[in-house]
Each structure stands twice: as C-alpha cells, then as structure tokens.
Amino acid sequence: MEKRVLVLEDEPNISEALRFILSRNGWLVDVSADGHSAIGAMRQDPPDLLILDLMLPGLSGFDVLRSLRAETNTRDLPVLMLTAKGQVADRAEAERLGVTRFMTKPFANAEVIAAVQEMAGS
Amino acid sequence: MPRTALTGTRIRARRNLRGLRQSELARAVGVSPSYLNLIEHNRRKVGVELLGALAQALGVSADALAENGDARLVEGARAAALRCDAELVDLERIDEFTGRFPGWAKVLSETQARVERLERIVEQLNDRMTHDPYLGTALHEIISAVTSVQSTASILNDPGEIDPGWQARFHRNILQDSARLAEGAVALVNYLDAAKSDEAGLAAPQEEVEAWLDARDFHLPELEAPSIDPDAMVAGQVELSSDASRHLAAQWLRRFRADAQALSHADLLSGLQSQGLAPEILAEQLHLPFDLILRRIALLPHSDLADCGLPPVGLVICDNSGTLMFRRSLDGFALPRFGGGCPLWPLYQALQRPHVPLRAALTTSGRLERRFQSYAYAAVEGAPGFDRPTVLRASMLIVAQGDEQGVETGTPLKVGASCRTCAHLECEARREPSILMSPF
Numbered sequence: 001m002e003k004r005v006l007v008l009e010d011e012p013n014i015s016e017a018l019r020f021i022l023s024r025n026g027w028l029v030d031v032s033a034d035g036h037s038a039i040g041a042m043r044q045d046p047p048d049l050l051i052l053d054l055m056l057p058g059l060s061g062f063d064v065l066r067s068l069r070a071e072t073n074t075r076d077l078p079v080l081m082l083t084a085k086g087q088v089a090d091r092a093e094a095e096r097l098g099v100t101r102f103m104t105k106p107f108a109n110a111e112v113i114a115a116v117q118e119m120a121g122s
Numbered sequence: 123m124p125r126t127a128l129t130g131t132r133i134r135a136r137r138n139l140r141g142l143r144q145s146e147l148a149r150a151v152g153v154s155p156s157y158l159n160l161i162e163h164n165r166r167k168v169g170v171e172l173l174g175a176l177a178q179a180l181g182v183s184a185d186a187l188a189e190n191g192d193a194r195l196v197e198g199a200r201a202a203a204l205r206c207d208a209e210l211v212d213l214e215r216i217d218e219f220t221g222r223f224p225g226w227a228k229v230l231s232e233t234q235a236r237v238e239r240l241e242r243i244v245e246q247l248n249d250r251m252t253h254d255p256y257l258g259t260a261l262h263e264i265i266s267a268v269t270s271v272q273s274t275a276s277i278l279n280d281p282g283e284i285d286p287g288w289q290a291r292f293h294r295n296i297l298q299d300s301a302r303l304a305e306g307a308v309a310l311v312n313y314l315d316a317a318k319s320d321e322a323g324l325a326a327p328q329e330e331v332e333a334w335l336d337a338r339d340f341h342l343p344e345l346e347a348p349s350i351d352p353d354a355m356v357a358g359q360v361e362l363s364s365d366a367s368r369h370l371a372a373q374w375l376r377r378f379r380a381d382a383q384a385l386s387h388a389d390l391l392s393g394l395q396s397q398g399l400a401p402e403i404l405a406e407q408l409h410l411p412f413d414l415i416l417r418r419i420a421l422l423p424h425s426d427l428a429d430c431g432l433p434p435v436g437l438v439i440c441d442n443s444g445t446l447m448f449r450r451s452l453d454g455f456a457l458p459r460f461g462g463g464c465p466l467w468p469l470y471q472a473l474q475r476p477h478v479p480l481r482a483a484l485t486t487s488g489r490l491e492r493r494f495q496s497y498a499y500a501a502v503e504g505a506p507g508f509d510r511p512t513v514l515r516a517s518m519l520i521v522a523q524g525d526e527q528g529v530e531t532g533t534p535l536k537v538g539a540s541c542r543t544c545a546h547l548e549c550e551a552r553r554e555p556s557i558l559m560s561p562f
Contacts, residue, residue: 011266013295017273020288055262084265106269109276 003048003120004028008038008064009082010056014105018051021109022116035059039067046074049120051112052099054083054090062097069098078119082107129173130164131221132187136180137162151175186224196220198231201238256333260310267303271296308456308539327366332449334361334371340450341423345379346387352376374448378421381414390418394430399521401497402479412479412499416519420450436520440469442513454492455484455520456539464538465551468498469518476500476514483523483534487546493523493534 005022009015010033019029030047032038035056042050050068054061061081068074078100083090085104094102101115137147148158151172160166168176170184177184200216220227274292278284284292335342344350352375356368385408393404401415408415419427420437427434436452444462451457463469468482480498485491500516538544541554 011270013270013299014266014273016291016295017270017277020277020292021273084262084269105265106272109273 002026002028004030005049005051005116006038006042006047007031007051008035008056008061009033009051009053011053014053017109018112021113025113025117027116033057035061035064039064042068042074042077043071046077048078049116050077050079051116052079052081054081054085054094062093065094065097065099080112080115080119082112129168129187129221130162130166131218132224133158133168133176133180134162135222136182136187140180142180147176147179150179195224195227195231198234199227202230202234256313260306260313264303264306264310267299267306270299271303274299305454305456311542312456312458312539327364327370328447330362330364330367331371331374334359334367335374335450337361339423340421341426342375342378342421343387345375345382348379348383350379352379378417381417381421384410384414385418390422391426391430394419394427394432398430399432399495401519402481405479411501412497413501413515413517416497416499416517420519433522435522437517438463438467438469438520439515439517440473441515442473444470444473447515452494452520452522454522455486455494458540458542463540464544465541465553466535466537466549467518468496468535469516472498472500472516472518473514476502484520484537485534487536487538487544487549495521495523497521 003026005027007015007018007022007029009018009031012033015031015033019031022029030041032041033056035058039059052061052064056064059067061083065079065081068077068079079098080101080103081094081099082103082105091102100119103111103115137144144158144162145155148155151158152175153172157166161168168187173187174184177187180187196217199220203216274296278289278292278296342355344355345352352372353368355375356362356371359368359371362368362371389408390404393408397403397407399419401412401419404410405412405415416437417439420435422435424434434452435450436455436457437448437450438446438457439448440446440462446458446463449457457463468480468484472478472480477500480496482496482498484494484496486494496518498516498518500514503513503515536546538546538549541549541552542556544552544556546552547556
C-alpha cells in the first residue's frame with residue numbers, strides 16, 4: 001500500500017517539485033499551503049509523514065508542529081521541516097517542539113527522498 | 123578613594139619625573155616637607171594658590187595637576203578595568219595610575235570609549251540582521267526561488283522521460299522563479315549598497331519616510347482635509363525615529379496636502395475613469411501643473427487604480443543633482459536605494475527641458491524584460507527671480523504595461539535601475555561597472 005505524505009508549503013513551485021519527486025518514488029502526495037486546514041485534515045486522517053515549511057502565512061511551521069504534538073493522533077507523526085531559516089535557534093526550537101528531521105533550503109532532491117524514506121522506515 | 127586624592131598622586135608623580143626631592147619641592151613652594159608628604163599621599167587638600175605654586179615649580183600647568191580635568195580619564199580607565207576579571211585589576215589604585223600615567227590613562231580611556239562605540243554598532247547591525255523585516259523577507263524570497271529552481275532543474279536533468287505536461291509546467295516554473303530571483307537579487311544589492319553608506323546600519327531619514335508611506339500604501343486620506351496638520355500626523359510615529367525623518371515626512375505631507383486641495387480625490391478618480399491614464403489631458407482640463415497630476419496619481423492606492431482599470435504605478439522625484447528625493451517603487455522596476463538612478467531615465471531628460479511633459483515607453487534591461495510607460499516633468503521650485511540659483515524638481519510616473527497595454531510611443535527605451543545592477547553592459551551612459559560581469 002502506498003504511503004501518504006502531506007507537503008505543507010506556501011511556495012507553489014516548490015510544492016510542485018516535491019509532489020513530482022515524491023510521487024515518482026511511490027508516495028501519495030497531498031499539498032497544502034494553509035496551516036489551519038492542514039491541522040484539521042491531519043487530525044481526522046493523519047498522513048504517514050509531513051513535510052513542513054517553517055515560514056508559512058498565518059500559522060508558522062512551529063505553530064503547526066506544536067499543535068500536532070499536542071494531539072494524540074499526530075503526536076508521533078514523522079515531520080521533516082524544510083526551511084530557509086537555518087539558524088541555530090530555529091533548529092533548536094524545532095527540536096524542542098519534537099521535529100523528526102530538520103533540513104535547510106535549498107535542498108537536493110535526493111536528500112529529501114533519502115530523509116523521507118528513512119523516516120518512513122523508522 | 124576620594125577624587126581629591128588624585129592631585130596628590132599627580133604631584134608626587136611629577137616631582138619624581140623631575141628628580142626632585144620632597145624637601146626641595148616643599149622649600150620651593152614654602153611649605154614643610156611633612157605637609158607636602160601628606161598632600162602627596164592624598165591626606166590633605168590643596169588650595170588654589172599652593173596648587174599654582176606647585177605647578178610652577180614642577181613646570182606644568184595647574185590644570186595638569188588638578189583632578190577635575192582627569193575625572194573622565196579615571197572613569198574611562200575604571201570602565202575598562204571593570205570589563206576585565208575584577209580580581210586581576212587593582213581598582214583601588216586606579217586614581218594613582220591615572221595620576222602617574224595620564225598619557226596611558228588617556229589611551230586606555232579612549233580605547234574603552236571606542237570599544238563601547240563599536241559594541242553599539244555591532245548590536246545595531248545584529249539587531250538589523252535579526253529583526254530587519256525587509257532583509258529577512260528579501261533573503262527568504264531569494265532562498266525560496268533558488269530552492270525551487272534547483273529542485274526543478276534537478277528533475278529536468280534526471281535521466282528518463284518526463285511527461286510533456288509536467289515538463290512544460292517545470293519550464294514555466296523555472297522561468298517564473300528566475301524572474302523572482304533576478305528582481306530579488308537586484309533589490310537586495312540596492313539595499314545592501316545603501317546600508318554600506320551608513321556604518322551604524324540605521325535607515326536614512328528618506329528611507330524611513332518611504333517605509334512609513336509604504337506601510338500606508340502611499341495613501342493618506344487625512345490629507346484631503348485642509349485643516350490637517352502634517353506635523354501632528356508625523357508626531358509619535360514610531361517608524362519615524364528621528365527629528366530629521368519627521369521633518370522630512372512633514373515636508374512631503376505639506377506638499378501632498380496642497381496637491382489634494384488643488385485636486386480632490388473624487389475629481390481625480392472621476393478624471394481617470396473618464397480619460398484613462400492621460401495626465402496631460404487632466405492637467406489641461408483642470409488647469410493644474412503636470413507634476414501635480416503625476417504626484418496625485420502616484421499617491422492613489424493600487425486598489426483605486428484597479429477600480430479605474432489602471433495598472434499599478436511608481437514615482438520617483440529628483441532634484442537638479444539627480445539625487446532621488448522620493449521613491450514609490452513598482453514591481454519589476456527596481457529603484458536604487460542610494461545615489462542616482464539610470465542616466466537614461468526620462469526623469470533626467472526632463473531636467474534638461476523644464477516644463478515640457480515627456481512620455482516614453484521603457485523596457486528594463488536584462489533577459490527578463492518588463493515594459494513600462496513613463497511620464498516625466500520638471501518644474502522650477504519656488505517663485506522665479508533673477509540672480510538666484512534655479513531649483514528644479516523632476517518627477518517621473520512609472521506605469522506597468524502588459525503586452526497589449528500602452529500608448530504607442532516608438533521604440534521602447536532600454537533602461538536599468540542603476541549602473542551597478544544593470545545588465546546593459548555596453549551602455550554609453552554607464553558610470554560604474556555592473557555586478558553582472560558577463561552578458562546574458
């Protein structure tokens with residue numbers, strides 16, 4: 001059975017590239033740019049993995065992560081945070097909130113795929 | 123140790139430097155050696171007359187022996203000492219040190235003052251890097267575009283067939299992102315160039331005023347009321363952090379208020395709806411200066427322009443020297459944040475032909491050309507008169523154009539933002555090398 005990944009990213013061209021490479025590697029991909037609706041959807045039906053942008057309009061990636069970790073359904077959801085903000089403080093905050101992997105932009109497609117496969121296998 | 127102790131220490135140091143015995147100096151100034159000994163050990167205050175006599179005997183000025191002149195040195199040296207491990211610094215003897223070695227104390231004090239100044243600058247720059255919303259947004263925009271281009275290009279470069287539909291989308295995405303990247307990079311270079319002109323990294327008054335206006339979409343409906351006080355409008359505005367910023371803002375607001383009194387918002391919208399973007403017709407029909415019409419249009423919110431079926435606009439105003447005094451930026455038409463703009467802008471042509479409205483189609487240089495329409499006009503500031511310098515202000519309204527829009531005004535003029543970021547490397551008007559070292 002194919003595994004499902006949600007890409008929560010407000011840059012449509014990045015989402016499109018991620019959708020393509022993940023689909024090509026056998027994932028079912030959903031894309032969202034809105035933290036509120038994504039949290040609601042994941043609460044009802046959690047994906048197998050979330051790729052989360054930090055700087056989103058409205059709710060930030062930190063807000064989304066904090067909310068997910070407070071919910072029973074999504075407490076253990078593997079989350080790969082992709083962000084243009086690679087500062088130590090951001091990484092530390094993401095780890096404090098329970099991120100599974102933290103990757104800075106720009107990323108290599110192969111790195112994303114390797115990270116996703118490793119996280120899904122764990 | 124009391125501050126009065128300084129003088130005694132200094133007297134002893136000066137005496138030793140001159141190789142005088144305590145008894146010799148005491149005799150010279152008419153006091154007993156034991157009294158001088160008490161003074162030198164800071165146990166007696168020195169009167170003005172005695173201080174003068176001691177100074178004369180030691181061949182220095184009384185000021186050189188008095189403590190007040192060196193209080194700043196002591197404080198500076200003390201501040202330097204306190205920065206270090208307190209256990210390693212003999213603070214109790216700092217007055218003595220300052221008194222005996224005033225030259226070294228001065229060096230220490232000045233070094234300390236410089237360290238403090240540099241620390242403040244570092245704090246300001248750090249604050250700017252951390253909190254500057256423009257810089258943060260600009261860098262985020264560039265990294266996002268780079269990420270998208272890299273990821274998409276990598277997909278296209280992968281071996282194997284890609285569905286033609288996906289291929290077309292990826293090509294389109296790369297084109298979009300490269301345009302974002304080019305605009306973002308130019309804007310960032312302009313921004314950082316401007317920052318270099320200010321060591322402390324603080325915004326210049328003009329930048330603060332423009333940021334303040336930008337936060338209001340350059341639209342100030344309060345100015346439609348003739349009774350509004352520009353000084354009251356700018357008072358207490360946190361974005362205007364200095365007197366210079368507030369003064370400059372109030373100066374522009376007075377100009378804009380006068381413009382609003384001459385041409386109301388309702389009349390302007392009515393004119394634009396009936397005539398379209400035709401400032402020359404509005405100026406003629408309403409008997410108003412051409413540059414006033416340009417300013418009024420430029421200070422409309424983009425939503426009002428859209429209601430009139432018009433595209434977004436930008437505005438630049440310069441003085442005789444070409445220095446940009448006012449900028450309302452427009453997407454795709456980068457405006458330098460420091461110094462002058464592209465020498466080919468019709469803005470500068472207008473300075474050579476005051477009171478003649480100029481209209482020209484423009485394209486931005488580089489592979490990602492964008493089309494614009496410009497309206498430029500220069501007018502003499504103040505009342506005309508003999509035997510005084512002529513002060514000119516030139517204004518240029520910049521209007522975004524789609525492929526089908528625009529007035530036919532001949533071959534578009536290829537312009538840049540400034541030489542530093544212009545891709546037209548062979549331009550005869552170039553005044554400095556471009557950062558775009560190789561042609562596209």
